[in-house]
Amino acid sequence: MGITLEVPTNTADQPRDFPSGVADGAHPAPGEDRAAHLTGAELAGQLIGDARQIRVLTGDRPTGALHLGHYLGSLRNRVRLADAGAELFVLVADYQVITDRDASASIADHALGLVADYLAVGLDPARSTIFAHSAVPALNQLLLPLMSLISVPELERNPTTKAEAAASGRPALSALMLTYPVHQAADILFCRADLVPVGKDQLPHLEVTRTVARRFNTRYAPVFTEPKALISDAPSVLGSDGHKMSKSQGNTIALQAGADETAAIIKGFKTDTDRHITYEPEHRPEVSNLVLITALCRGEDPQTVAEQIGSGGASALKQAATEAVNEHLRPIRARRAELAGDRGYLSAILRRGAERATVEAEATLAQVRAAMGMAY
Known part of the structure; x- marks a missing residue:
């Protein structure tokens, strides 16, 4: 039997709302919206019956092998939600690789490696839409109207963007890095996700998504859901050096x-x-x-x-x-x-996922254009 949140069923004209939550034993930081957080424990306490009303957007940048921190912090929650009947969109965020580094010849290997990791931990490609960023043009086109809804100073104040820019070692912030949170907003909003499994360091990005969705709904028409962050039981797993486990820090245990x-x-x-x-x-x-x-x-x-x-x-x-x-x-x-060992099978999963995501993205983009008076 599946499970579901006690929430109204989504329609094209009515964004969904969800129960509130915050990380176990934690308090929201100044300016944080407590209603935007939901922990794994709170999710379990609020789920009953059938989870097929819930949509989840999650994913990773193909910059290297996934590790134990990814697994404990996010991957297990993804499998749990999918097994419960939730609809998962799993993004291989290849365009986001070039926010802070040059594209490399290994990006295809890393992308297929992510798919292998997803399947190995238990995601079923028949029940989850696994797709690459670059293969869904309508998703990326959604970025343009969304960028009009947030200011440069708001993006510059985003603490996660600042930290990622500093970690990149680049002398100047690229325009793509600056708009990274808006690109993530497009990733989340194109399928009107309800939940986004994240670590605490990604909460500022999700707040940008919620802000953009709210502003669009107010300015034009109620098209988008304001998604919630699903905080894991291990929101920040430390690596061998005592800092957060991270591919860029070389302190991980690869899956x-x-x-x-x-x-x-x-x-x-x-x-x-x-x-x-x-x-x-x-x-x-x-x-x-x-x-x-x-x-x-x-x-x-x-x-x-x-x-x-x-x-x-x-x-x-x-x-x-x-x-x-x-x-x-x-x-x-x-x-x-x-x-x-079966790259053809992994590539086929990405192709099928891109087809499914494209249908969703084109439908959302059509609604956005209609709401903005651009359906001509």
């Missing part, structure tokens, strides 16, 4: 990594000098990060895991984390290795 490689990486994770293991994210972030990773891979509570390890120290914690990660990812890695 396709072998068991021995995983063990070597976890052995190098930062902890602290207190031998007794506790779960205190605020005071012991590195130790708590390994506890949380272990707990999520085992399907247990972090406090329980910490109590089990107790005075075993960092060595016992890292051993437990290694065993939990390798055991949990073992079938995923086997499936991915099998899929990676």
Whole structure:
């Protein structure tokens, strides 16, 4: 049986609204809209019956292999929603690669690698629309009217854009990087997504989407849903250096990594000098990060895991984390290795997804043009 949020059914003329939420134990930052957040726990508490009314937009830039942070932070939620009956649009955001780097010959390999990762973790291409950005012209055309709804100063103040620009190492901000949040808004709004699984660092981008949708609905006609962020149980998984796990930082555990490689990486994770293991994210972030990773891979509570390890120290914690990660990812890695050898099949999935996304994008663009008085 599927599950669904208790919300009105969407129509072309009536944007949907959803129950509110905020990250577990957290408070919204100044200026944040608490009603725009929904955690995995809150989602579970509000879902009943049938999830087929819910649309989810999610995706990744094809800049390298997906890793454990992606899996715990987003991929598991995607599979859970799809299995519940929600309609997923999964974006391979190839155009967004060139926001902060030069396009490379490896982009096709990375794009197909993403598809392999998606299927390996459990996404079913028959029930999810997996497509590449560059293959859906109508989606990208939607960017033009949306850009008229937000100012340059608003984009310049976006903290996520600032951080991404700084991390790129480029001397100047490209126009594409500056408008990155609006491009993401087009990605989300073209299919009128209700939920967007994100980490906390992506919340400012989603606020831009909500702002753009609200302004369009007010200025022209109520076409767009104001989507909610679905915050995961692991919104910010730390890597081996104690910073957020990130492909650009080289501190990750790739989903396709072998068991021995995983063990070597976890052995190098930062902890602290207190031998007794506790779960205190605020005071012991590195130790708590390994506890949380272990707990999520085992399907247990972090406090329980910490109590089990107790005075075993960092060595016992890292051993437990290694065993939990390798055991949990073992079938995923086997499936991915099998899929990676069939590039034709992976490409076919992207082509079929692009066809489905194009139908959706062209319909939305037609509504937008009609609302703006441009249907001639």
